[in-house]
Amino acid sequence: MIQWIFILLSFTLIVWLGKILIVDREEIVASDYNPLTEEKMAEVSRGAILSADGKYLAYTDVAEDGSEIRRYPYGPAAAHVVGYIGRGQSGLEAILSGVLMEPSTLISQLQSWASEEKVQGCSVQTTLNIDLQSYIYDQLDGFQGAVVVSEPSTGKILALVSNPSFDPEAIVDDWEVIINDERGPLYARATMGLYPPGSTFKIITALAMYRNMPDWKLYSYECGGELLVDEQVIMCNDHRAHGYMEIEDAFAYSCNGFFGKAGIDMGWAALVGTASYVKLGNDFDFILDQNTSEMHLSETDVDSMVAQTAMGQGETLVTPFAMNMLTAAIANDGVLYQPYLVQAVTDAKGGVLRSVEPTIWGTVMTRPEADFLENLMRGVTEYGTASRLSDYPYEVYGKTGTAQVGEEEDSHSWFTGYTVKDGKVDIVITILVENGAETKQAVPLADAILSHFYGLQ
Amino acid sequence: MFQMTALVAKYVDLALILLFTGMGYYMYLKKPSSIVCKELFAYQTAIIILFNILSFVLIILREYHTAKTVEEAIESGILSEGTHFQTIRGIMLKMQQITEHFLPSWLRFSVVFTLLIYLVLLLGMYLLIHKLHRHTNRLLWNCVFMLMSIGFIVLWRLDQETARYQVYWLAAGFVVINVVMLFFHGRWIWNIPVWLFLLGSVGLIVLPFIFPNEAYGSLNWVYIKGLSFQPSEFVKILFAFFLAVIYTKNRKLYSVLVAGAVTGFMALVLLVQRDLGTLLIFGILAWMMTYDYVGKGYVLWGGLILVAVAGYAAYHLFEHVQVRFDIWLDPWEDVNGQGYQIAQSLFAITDGGFFGTGLFQGSPGYIPARTTDMIFAVIVEEFGGVFAIFVLLIYLLMFLFVMETGRRERNQFRRNLLVAFGILFMTQTFIIVGGVIKLIPLTGVTLPFISYGGSSLLSSFITIGIIEAVIRLYRIDREEARKHARQQAPARPGRGKGSIRPFEFDDPF
Numbered sequence: 001m002i003q004w005i006f007i008l009l010s011f012t013l014i015v016w017l018g019k020i021l022i023v024d025r026e027e028i029v030a031s032d033y034n035p036l037t038e039e040k041m042a043e044v045s046r047g048a049i050l051s052a053d054g055k056y057l058a059y060t061d062v063a064e065d066g067s068e069i070r071r072y073p074y075g076p077a078a079a080h081v082v083g084y085i086g087r088g089q090s091g092l093e094a095i096l097s098g099v100l101m102e103p104s105t106l107i108s109q110l111q112s113w114a115s116e117e118k119v120q121g122c123s124v125q126t127t128l129n130i131d132l133q134s135y136i137y138d139q140l141d142g143f144q145g146a147v148v149v150s151e152p153s154t155g156k157i158l159a160l161v162s163n164p165s166f167d168p169e170a171i172v173d174d175w176e177v178i179i180n181d182e183r184g185p186l187y188a189r190a191t192m193g194l195y196p197p198g199s200t201f202k203i204i205t206a207l208a209m210y211r212n213m214p215d216w217k218l219y220s221y222e223c224g225g226e227l228l229v230d231e232q233v234i235m236c237n238d239h240r241a242h243g244y245m246e247i248e249d250a251f252a253y254s255c256n257g258f259f260g261k262a263g264i265d266m267g268w269a270a271l272v273g274t275a276s277y278v279k280l281g282n283d284f285d286f287i288l289d290q291n292t293s294e295m296h297l298s299e300t301d302v303d304s305m306v307a308q309t310a311m312g313q314g315e316t317l318v319t320p321f322a323m324n325m326l327t328a329a330i331a332n333d334g335v336l337y338q339p340y341l342v343q344a345v346t347d348a349k350g351g352v353l354r355s356v357e358p359t360i361w362g363t364v365m366t367r368p369e370a371d372f373l374e375n376l377m378r379g380v381t382e383y384g385t386a387s388r389l390s391d392y393p394y395e396v397y398g399k400t401g402t403a404q405v406g407e408e409e410d411s412h413s414w415f416t417g418y419t420v421k422d423g424k425v426d427i428v429i430t431i432l433v434e435n436g437a438e439t440k441q442a443v444p445l446a447d448a449i450l451s452h453f454y455g456l457q
Numbered sequence: 458m459f460q461m462t463a464l465v466a467k468y469v470d471l472a473l474i475l476l477f478t479g480m481g482y483y484m485y486l487k488k489p490s491s492i493v494c495k496e497l498f499a500y501q502t503a504i505i506i507l508f509n510i511l512s513f514v515l516i517i518l519r520e521y522h523t524a525k526t527v528e529e530a531i532e533s534g535i536l537s538e539g540t541h542f543q544t545i546r547g548i549m550l551k552m553q554q555i556t557e558h559f560l561p562s563w564l565r566f567s568v569v570f571t572l573l574i575y576l577v578l579l580l581g582m583y584l585l586i587h588k589l590h591r592h593t594n595r596l597l598w599n600c601v602f603m604l605m606s607i608g609f610i611v612l613w614r615l616d617q618e619t620a621r622y623q624v625y626w627l628a629a630g631f632v633v634i635n636v637v638m639l640f641f642h643g644r645w646i647w648n649i650p651v652w653l654f655l656l657g658s659v660g661l662i663v664l665p666f667i668f669p670n671e672a673y674g675s676l677n678w679v680y681i682k683g684l685s686f687q688p689s690e691f692v693k694i695l696f697a698f699f700l701a702v703i704y705t706k707n708r709k710l711y712s713v714l715v716a717g718a719v720t721g722f723m724a725l726v727l728l729v730q731r732d733l734g735t736l737l738i739f740g741i742l743a744w745m746m747t748y749d750y751v752g753k754g755y756v757l758w759g760g761l762i763l764v765a766v767a768g769y770a771a772y773h774l775f776e777h778v779q780v781r782f783d784i785w786l787d788p789w790e791d792v793n794g795q796g797y798q799i800a801q802s803l804f805a806i807t808d809g810g811f812f813g814t815g816l817f818q819g820s821p822g823y824i825p826a827r828t829t830d831m832i833f834a835v836i837v838e839e840f841g842g843v844f845a846i847f848v849l850l851i852y853l854l855m856f857l858f859v860m861e862t863g864r865r866e867r868n869q870f871r872r873n874l875l876v877a878f879g880i881l882f883m884t885q886t887f888i889i890v891g892g893v894i895k896l897i898p899l900t901g902v903t904l905p906f907i908s909y910g911g912s913s914l915l916s917s918f919i920t921i922g923i924i925e926a927v928i929r930l931y932r933i934d935r936e937e938a939r940k941h942a943r944q945q946a947p948a949r950p951g952r953g954k955g956s957i958r959p960f961e962f963d964d965p966f
Contacts, residue, residue: 002745002876003860006883010853013887014846016896020803021811021842028807033792033800036808039820110461 155337198401201312252384263310641926734902813841
């Protein structure tokens with residue numbers, strides 16, 4: 001019996017050791033307090049981070065005296081994605097630290113031992129279209145905002161821009177300046193920024209109507225420029241009276257009264273139910289840190305609150321990234337591909353060691369639902385609030401938004417939409433410009449970005 | 458070049474220990490004939506020798522590697538001459554000058570000297586067992602040698618000075634083990650009255666209060682006339698003797714009560730001395746021995762409840778117990794303070810992974826107490842998790858073997874003693890390994906035969922010496938019984954005596 005007790009104890013030890021080495025290992029190795037990370041850095045030359053077309057986004061430059069400097073050729077343009085090292089770590093530099101410090105092959109390990117040189121760590125190829133990313137970053141100059149561009153048919157993230165940004169190479173020298181900057185340059189607005197969705201939320205309200213009102217086709221509203229609920233006035237943009245509206249036109253012209261009224265008629269549960277149906281509050285298992293979108297609406301809320309929420313104000317907050325995912329699902333007939341930013345791990349010479357294949361994350365809506373929304377979004381770009389995008393050689397679908405943030409401040413400007421090229425869904429683009437409703441509107445910005453992307457300038 | 462050798466050596470070491478352990482368990486489980494056993498013992502010894510040779514090659518290569526690097530550093534002006542090459546002073550200086558004449562310049566005298574002593578020790582002990590201490594068991598010796606060899610190479614890797622002192626302690630240990638084995642050859646030793654053991658253990662354990670060691674700042678070290686040691690290491694042995702004797706008595710309730718009272722007193726003293734590891738060992742030893750003596754399941758469950766209650770009380774009464782416990786629950790809370798030790802241990806363990814970094818390739822320098830209590834973390838880092846598991850299996854094998862020898866022993870006192878020592882070994886191993894890998898709260902005890910430390914090593918050697926002495930007594934008795942039986946009942950072909958088996962699996966020695 002005593003033997004068995006100690007045999008049991010010994011096997012507990014063995015199992016526990018195995019557990020540490022298998023389950024806990026990754027977390028412990030990546031700990032900020034791990035002194036061995038620095039030791040490793042002395043032995044392994046950190047691998048590079050590359051764009052989709054193989055341009056360096058980050059690489060280690062070895063000076064003549066053997067000292068190493070981490071270079072970021074595109075500087076602030078991709079800073080929130082690539083991240084930095086030196087003052088802690090962030091972005092892909094932090095998340096992929098283990099991979100970047102991993103000797104790419106046993107052969108290279110042996111070679112470096114033989115030649116007493118540093119081992120070359122693995123490189124990482126991202127899905128970023130760095131040309132597009134830099135262009136967008138330049139376009140956002142002077143404004144605060146975020147742009148997300150993705151490929152819905154695969155889940156690739158082509159651009160993920162947040163402005164203001166910082167220079168990762170100067171992170172150590174300018175640390176004080178950067179963290180004291182009130183605009184928050186370290187804040188990755190594209191994935192972390194929570195904004196009121198404005199009229200882009202009408203996508204969800206419209207879907208809620210489709211799902212909850214059997215006679216949504218017949219639903220109409222006479223817009224006089226404002227809607228009075230609970231003695232509160234909900235105004236249409238610029239107080240414009242849209243007149244008699246059915247859902248297509250109401251969506252295209254973004255009539256607040258129509259959707260506010262529809263929201264009240266459907267009730268809070270339909271809105272909350274649909275938002276959760278399209279997985280609004282999800283993090284989509286994306287590699288970068290992100291805030292999850294939130295929506296607060298309950299039985300106790302008064303009608304005016306329901307109306308406000310239905311037209312995109314209220315207490316709803318979404319990230320540009322989540323809005324992009326919703327749009328991607330519509331573009332792809334309801335099927336959302338797992339968004340990914342890293343497509344391959346390569347050795348120093350570019351030989352692929354591991355690669356990522358597109359996988360389906362989940363079905364967010366049914367095909368008829370996606371078709372229904374696509375039809376509405378077509379109206380927006382053909383004759384509605386984004387008619388500026390109507391004369392493209394490719395089909396463009398979208399929804400604009402103007403999110404009020406206070407009495408004094410200018411509203412945020414939203415655009416989310418996608419293009420179809422030669423009958424196939426091409427890219428999804430989501431734009432948010434903070435306080436840009438008057439000065440830097442999202443639609444002209446989308447126009448510029450799409451023109452650049454398709455080489456139409 | 459050196460790194461590649463280390464890489465290869467890592468896998469060779471793994472293969473060696475796999476074979477070693479495999480043979481050990483094969484003999485333990487299958488009990489093959491004495492001819493097979495003899496052969497396997499020889500193979501095991503060969504494996505130990507190979508392991509040591511491989512380690513020596515690495516050490517020498519490392520010396521060469523470092524010397525070249527130092528040379529280059531001096532040439533390039535980074536390092537000024539005279540900052541290295543610490544040498545042994547005194548009489549050795551002369552010897553050194555002579556020897557160095559024959560040695561290449563990069564090989565330090567102290568390295569060769571230490572390795573030579575170590576080698577002589579191993580060989581000497583091996584011969585002694587064969588010539589002087591016949592009738593002892595080779596499986597146990599082999600396990601001890603294997604663990605010692607691992608300990609030596611790990612210590613060398615960590616700090617050469619420490620390794621050299623360890624060799625001196627090994628030498629002392631070998632002397633002690635021979636004395637012990639001669640001592641326990643006599644029969645009179647088994648008739649020492651129980652109160653002597655009791656007096657010995659109580660006297661020793663309160664010694665730190667009379668001669669405190671201020672240098673170490675801890676309460677469980679003794680300092681007398683320039684000599685400092687940890688008495689609890691030796692109290693363990695006396696305490697085991699005490700339990701073994703008292704549990705030979707037939708008055709069950711009386712024995713259990715006396716043993717319980719003494720254990721309680723010991724536990725209190727150790728609690729005040731803040732030696733929680735030894736406290737745990739004593740507690741578990743007494744608990745298991747009582748279970749073995751009474752033989753009823755309620756002792757186990759009752760003990761479990763007692764442990765829980767005592768643990769709860771200690772947690773709330775003593776701050777240092779609470780601190781230990783809280784670190785265990787969340788070492789990351791205060792990772793640069795109280796949790797530093799366990800965090801560094803986990804960093805080292807995960808750095809090594811299943812196959813280790815290879816000798817001299819890891820960075821165990823961050824682990825506090827790496828040469829003593831935390832040495833298991835270094836083994837996992839450099840030799841790898843799989844190797845470390847085999848080390849654990851060797852301890853388990855030793856334990857199982859000692860328990861098995863205990864079971865066949867007729868003399869109740871000797872039987873109890875074997876059981877007690879087996880439990881002592883295994884408990885100590887479990888407590889420190891469990892602590893290092895954060896399975897249980899970390900309490901500072903040494904890993905037998907591997908950790909650096911004079912008291913610990915001597916105490917381990919005394920224990921193993923006594924175990925071997927008891928095995929030898931058993932065999933001598935058995936041989937006499939056989940002779941006796943042969944005289945009594947000559948030649949009855951085809952039928953053996955049921956009580957005397959013609960062969961037992963540990964026969965070859």
